[in-house]
Amino acid sequence: TEDGYDVWLRYRPLPAAAQARVWAQARSLVHAEPASPTLQAAVAELKRGVAGLTGHEPKVARQPTAGALMLVTPATAPAGVALPWGELGAEGYALRSLTLQGRAVTLIAACTDRGLLYGSFAWLRAAQTGADLAALNQQSTPKVALRLLNHWDNLDRTVERGYAGASIWDWWKLPDLVDARYTDYARANASLGVNGTVLNNVNAKAESLTAPFLAKAAAVANVLRPYGIKVWLSARFSAPKDLGGLPTADPLDPAVRAWWKAKADEIYRAIPDFGGFLVKANSEGQPGPQDYGRTHADGANLLAEALRPHGGQVMWRAFVYAPDTGDRAMQGYAEFQPLDGRFAPNVIVQVKNGAVDFQPREPFHPLFGAMPKTPLALELQITKEYLGFSTHLVYLGPLFEEVLRADTRRQPQGATVAQQVTAIAGVANIGTDRSWCGSQFDCANWYAFGRLAWDADLSAEAVAREWVQQTFTTAPGAVRTLTALMATSREAVVDYMTPLGLHHLMGTGHHHGPAPWVNDLERADWNPTYFHRAGRDGIGFDRTPTGSNAVAQYAPEWAARLSRPESTPEDWLLWFHHLPWDHRMASGRTLWAELIARYDRGEARVAEMRAQWAAVRADIDPARHAEVAAYLAVQAAEARWWRDACVAYFQSVSGLPLPAGTRPPE
Ligand code: GCW
Numbered sequence: 001t002e003d004g005y006d007v008w009l010r011y012r013p014l015p016a017a018a019q020a021r022v023w024a025q026a027r028s029l030v031h032a033e034p035a036s037p038t039l040q041a042a043v044a045e046l047k048r049g050v051a052g053l054t055g056h057e058p059k060v061a062r063q064p065t066a067g068a069l070m071l072v073t074p075a076t077a078p079a080g081v082a083l084p085w086g087e088l089g090a091e092g093y094a095l096r097s098l099t100l101q102g103r104a105v106t107l108i109a110a111c112t113d114r115g116l117l118y119g120s121f122a123w124l125r126a127a128q129t130g131a132d133l134a135a136l137n138q139q140s141t142p143k144v145a146l147r148l149l150n151h152w153d154n155l156d157r158t159v160e161r162g163y164a165g166a167s168i169w170d171w172w173k174l175p176d177l178v179d180a181r182y183t184d185y186a187r188a189n190a191s192l193g194v195n196g197t198v199l200n201n202v203n204a205k206a207e208s209l210t211a212p213f214l215a216k217a218a219a220v221a222n223v224l225r226p227y228g229i230k231v232w233l234s235a236r237f238s239a240p241k242d243l244g245g246l247p248t249a250d251p252l253d254p255a256v257r258a259w260w261k262a263k264a265d266e267i268y269r270a271i272p273d274f275g276g277f278l279v280k281a282n283s284e285g286q287p288g289p290q291d292y293g294r295t296h297a298d299g300a301n302l303l304a305e306a307l308r309p310h311g312g313q314v315m316w317r318a319f320v321y322a323p324d325t326g327d328r329a330m331q332g333y334a335e336f337q338p339l340d341g342r343f344a345p346n347v348i349v350q351v352k353n354g355a356v357d358f359q360p361r362e363p364f365h366p367l368f369g370a371m372p373k374t375p376l377a378l379e380l381q382i383t384k385e386y387l388g389f390s391t392h393l394v395y396l397g398p399l400f401e402e403v404l405r406a407d408t409r410r411q412p413q414g415a416t417v418a419q420q421v422t423a424i425a426g427v428a429n430i431g432t433d434r435s436w437c438g439s440q441f442d443c444a445n446w447y448a449f450g451r452l453a454w455d456a457d458l459s460a461e462a463v464a465r466e467w468v469q470q471t472f473t474t475a476p477g478a479v480r481t482l483t484a485l486m487a488t489s490r491e492a493v494v495d496y497m498t499p500l501g502l503h504h505l506m507g508t509g510h511h512h513g514p515a516p517w518v519n520d521l522e523r524a525d526w527n528p529t530y531f532h533r534a535g536r537d538g539i540g541f542d543r544t545p546t547g548s549n550a551v552a553q554y555a556p557e558w559a560a561r562l563s564r565p566e567s568t569p570e571d572w573l574l575w576f577h578h579l580p581w582d583h584r585m586a587s588g589r590t591l592w593a594e595l596i597a598r599y600d601r602g603e604a605r606v607a608e609m610r611a612q613w614a615a616v617r618a619d620i621d622p623a624r625h626a627e628v629a630a631y632l633a634v635q636a637a638e639a640r641w642w643r644d645a646c647v648a649y650f651q652s653v654s655g656l657p658l659p660a661g662t663r664p665p666e
Contacts, residue, residue: 002621002623002624003434003435003623003624004434004435004436004440004443004624005184005434005435005436007188007435007436007443007446007447007471008188008191008443008447008467008470008471009049009184009187009188009191009470010052010470010471011048011049011051011052011053011124011128012052012053013052013053013054013055014053014054014127014128014474015474018053018130018474019053019054019055020054021133021134022050022053022054022127022133023050023054023056023067024067024133024134025067025069025097025104025106025127025133025134026046026050026054026058026067026069026106026127027056027058027059027065027066027067027068028058028059028060028061028064028065028067028068028069029043029046029047029058029059029060029061029068029069029070029071030060030061030062030063030064030068030069030070030071031043031060031070031071031076031116032071032072032073032075032076036113036226037225037226038113038114038116038117038226038227038228039071039113039116039117040226041117041187041190041226041227042071042108042113042116042117042119042120043060043071043120045117045120045121045124045187046058046069046120046123046124049124049127050124050127053124053127053128064078064100064101064103064105065103066103066104066105067103067104067105068103068105068106069105069106069108069123070105070106070107070108071108071116071119071120072107072108072109073109073110073111073112073113073115073116074111077107077109078100078107081096081098081100081107083096083107083109084139085109085111087139087141088109088110088111088115088139088141089111089115089141090111090112090114090115091112091114091115091118091141091142091193091195091228092110092111092115092118092139092140092141092142093108093109093110093115093116093118093119093122093139093140093141094107094108094109094110094119094138094139094140095107095108095109095119095122095123095126095136095137095138095139096109096136096137097133097134097135097136097137104134106123106133106136108120108122108123114228117190117227117228118140118190118193118228121190121191121192122138122140123136124191125191125466125470126138128466128469128470128474129465129466129469129470129474130469130474140454140455142193142453142454142455143418143419143455143456144418144421144422144423144424144453144454144456145422145423146195146196146313146348146377146422146423146424146425147192147193147194147195147196147423147424147450147453147454148194148195148196148197148198148232148275148315148423148424148425148426149189149194149196149197149198149382149425149426149427149428149430150197150198150202150278150379150425150426150427150428151167151169151197151198151199151200151201151428151430152201152202152203152383152427152428153167153168153169153199153200153201153428154167154200154201154203154205155171155200155205155207155208155213156171157169157170157171157172159201159431160201160203161381161383161385161427162383162429162431163383163384163389163390163391163429163431163438163442164383164390164429164430164431164432164433164435164436164437164438164442165431165432165433165438166431166432167431167432168181168182168185168430168431168432169199169200169216169220171213171216174215174216174219174220175215175216175218175219178219178220178222178223182220182223182224183223185224185430186223186224186226186227186229187227188436188446189227189229189450190227190228190229191450192446192447192449192450192451192453192454193450193451193453193454194229194450194453195228195229195230196229196230196231196232196275197224197229197230197231197232197428198232198233198234198275198278198315198425199217199220199231199232199233199234200233200234201234202234202278202279202280202286202317203280203284203286204233204234204235204236204280204286205236206236206238206239206242206243207243208233208234208235208236209233209235209236209239209243209263209267210243211266214266214267214270214271215270217231217233217270217271218231218270218271221271221273221274225273230273230274230275231271231274231275232274232275232276232277232278232315233267233274233277233278234277234278234279234280235277235278235279235303236286236287237249237279237281237286237287237288237289237299238287239259239263240255240256240259240260244259246259248292249287249291249292250289250292250294251289251292251294251298251299251301251302252292252294252298252302256302257302257305257306260302260303260305260306261305261306263306264306264307264309264310264312265310268310268312274310274312275312275313276307276312276313276314276315276346277303277307277312277314277315278314278315278317278350278425279299279300279303279314279315279316279317280317280319281296281299281316281317282296282320283317283319283320283321289302295339295342296316296318296335296336296339297339297342297343297347299316300314300316300343300344300347300349301342301343301344301347304343304344304345304346304347305344307346308344308346312346313346313347313348314344314346314347314348315348315349315350315377315423315425316343316347316348316349316350317349317350317379318332318335318336318349318350318351318352318367319332319350319351319352319357319379320332320335320336321525323523323524323525326548327541327543327547327548327550328356328525328530329355329356329543329548329550330355330548330550330553332351332352332355332365332367333355333365333366333367333370333553334553336349336367336371337367337370337371337553339374340370340371340372340373340374341373341374343374347374347375348374348375348376348377348422348423349367349371349374349375349376349377350376350377350378350379350423350425351365351367351368351376351377351378351379352365352379352380352381353365353378353379353380353381353399353403353417354403355550356503356504356531357386357504358381358385358386358427359386359498359503359504360386360387360394360399360490360493360494360497360498361399361402361494361498361501361503361571361572362503362575363406363562363572363575363576364403364406364408364417366550366553366554368406368408368410368417368420368421369408369409369410369411369415369417369420369555370408370410370553370555372410372411375421375422375423376420376421376422376423377421377422377423377424377425378403378404378417378418378421378423378424378425379425379426379427380396380399380400380403380424380425380426380427380449381426381427382396382426382427382428382429382445382446382449383427383428383429384396384429384442384445385511386497386504386506386511387493387497388493388497388512388635388638389438389512390429390437390438390439390442391438391439391631391634391635391638392493392631392634392635392638393439393441393485393489393609393628393631393632393635394445394489394490394492394493395441395444395445395448395460395464395486395487395489395490396444396445396448396449396490397444397445397448397452397460397461397463397464397486397490398460398487398490398491399490400448400449400452400460401452401456401459401460403417404416404417404418404452404456405417405418405456408420408554408555408558409554409555409556409557409558410555416456418456424453426446426449426450426453428446429442429445429446430446439627439628439631440471440624440627440628441486441628441631443467443471444464444467444471444486447463447467448460448463448464448467451463451466460487461483461487464482464483464486464487465479465483468482468483468486472616472619472620472624473616473619473620475619477616477619478616478619478620481612481615481616482612482616484612485609485612485613488605488608488609489605489609491605492602492605492606492609492639493602494571494602495598495599495601495602495603495605496599496602496603496605496606496639496642496643497514497602497642497646499595499598499599499602500570500571500573500574500591500594500595500598501540501571501572501573501574501575501576502531502532502539502540502574502575503531503532503575504528504530504531505528505531505532505646506528508521508526513638513641513642513645514641514642514645514646514649515528516528516529516532516534516645516646516649516650517529517649532574533578534650534653534654535653536653536654536655537578537580538578538579538580538581538583538591539574539578539579539581539591539595539650539653539654540573540574540575540576540577540578540579541574541575541576541577541578542576542577542578543562543575543576543577544562544563544564544576544577545563547578550576551563551576562576565577565579565583570585570586579591581654581656589659592654592656592659593659595650596647596658596659596662599642599643599646599647600643600662600663602639602642602643603636603639603640603643606632606635606636606639607636609632609635610629610632610633610636613625613628613629613632614629640666643665644665644666645665647662647665648665651665
């Protein structure tokens, strides 16, 4: 049956001609003996992949025969073959077709077995996406060193903002029972180059650092290790009090420092290659160094000191906002930018892509490029907390691409967000659901996260295409249609939820569905009315010098551009400006008419997506086709709900008539 469990590693039989082409290049496998666990994983994947795609399993051979696939490192590469070893580093790989003693062979070459594993997955991807396997000449090295999933998984197996069932980490049965699913999780991540995973929620319980849980985490780490994935844990800042019985968790207290050192030593005894801690501190009620009058740097450096002898790192989150201190979008920058230069070398400050919270569209966070002395991580959300959960089909590749390529105009001149980060983290959308992510298409978001974290120069559209080819079909017409469907899906959700720079209009707490009218929450900066500020006079959040002046947190060139509506990208308009309803838009419409046109366009796009999905029916297995069709029906109803609720509400505020021809909201 096709239930999605195999994600993009399905390896179903290719069309006959393609089968022959693949088999011709993979008749045997040649590799070093004895093979490390990582090399064994690579060889096993190649056997499994080729067998699935062609019906023939390649045999392992000692000497290359014609059509051999050879996994080689500098120590085992055939003499006389020039390979770019110096450029490959610890993770990169090269794929080369060449003739060796008169025999056509393919080299998968890397400096390490991990590189060979990534190269093997790349070869399998090439085989499924129609590359000319007889003339391969590819090379790839990741530019961002740390590529992590962040699980917001609780120890009771609930998942914060999870829409795909329970946590896959079965803490009750671990460490003695190790679910085979962990291996498939590792394979899927390794196929993308994900090299770390934080197992537990940033809203962390101190228990995750107790001996029993460390033993459980160690068992998971043992499964993930051959696949090049390090285990990290979220740490609760008050753990020395909660677990250690100390009277304080003050980062400058010697007993607190000693406690963390001992804890780090204990962790590394259980998990020798432990990655480090992820920390949410003094944010949404979590404990932190400010509880003791200390700074984020004091707190991060405390943990960094404990991890440093072991080579571990701290990812310290910059997602902070306190009630009633002005513009919520400004607080991350305000608290962190002045600390640039004060963090220990093994601290990375982890910054969400935008300054508010994982909205369908946000301008890039002003901290990118603004802390030149501090390594930064980009945090993306793969789970769709604010984008319709797992029922709405929204391909996030374009959102990730948009932020990775955003030009911050900071030194070095013209640097993009991708060029300024040393780590990329994605809040996972994985659970016990058979399809892993709550819907078939949500797996594309896990896939796109990993692929773009490895190589931010890939286009979101190319990534969508290769995902479709591996996941659904290689039939060219269907591939084109589905790639197009995915490409427009993110713009659709922006249009039917929060067009033109609007943000945080979602229902309180759960964040599903429209609630732009809510204005009575206990904290002002949680209210949708706080964000849209609509009234008779107009709509939008003034973040220019006449308002909160958040624009001043950006590079001078951006600050100047964003201070004026004429030079602000229209997609960000109401994020930065409060404008009258009759403000003239690029289309020639008034702002009021444009807003409604965007909501209409979003609703119409979902109708098109349904038609596109219906058109590929013959190329998709019935079970998955029916499932996606049912989800799209829900999305169509909810897009209409969003459009109608927002149009009706904003009309009640603006008091303006609907433009001629507009469907009245129900
Ligand atoms: O997006 C918000 C979520 C919280 C989350 C928080 C954070 C883990 O609504 O559920 O908590 O952000 O990123 O810390």
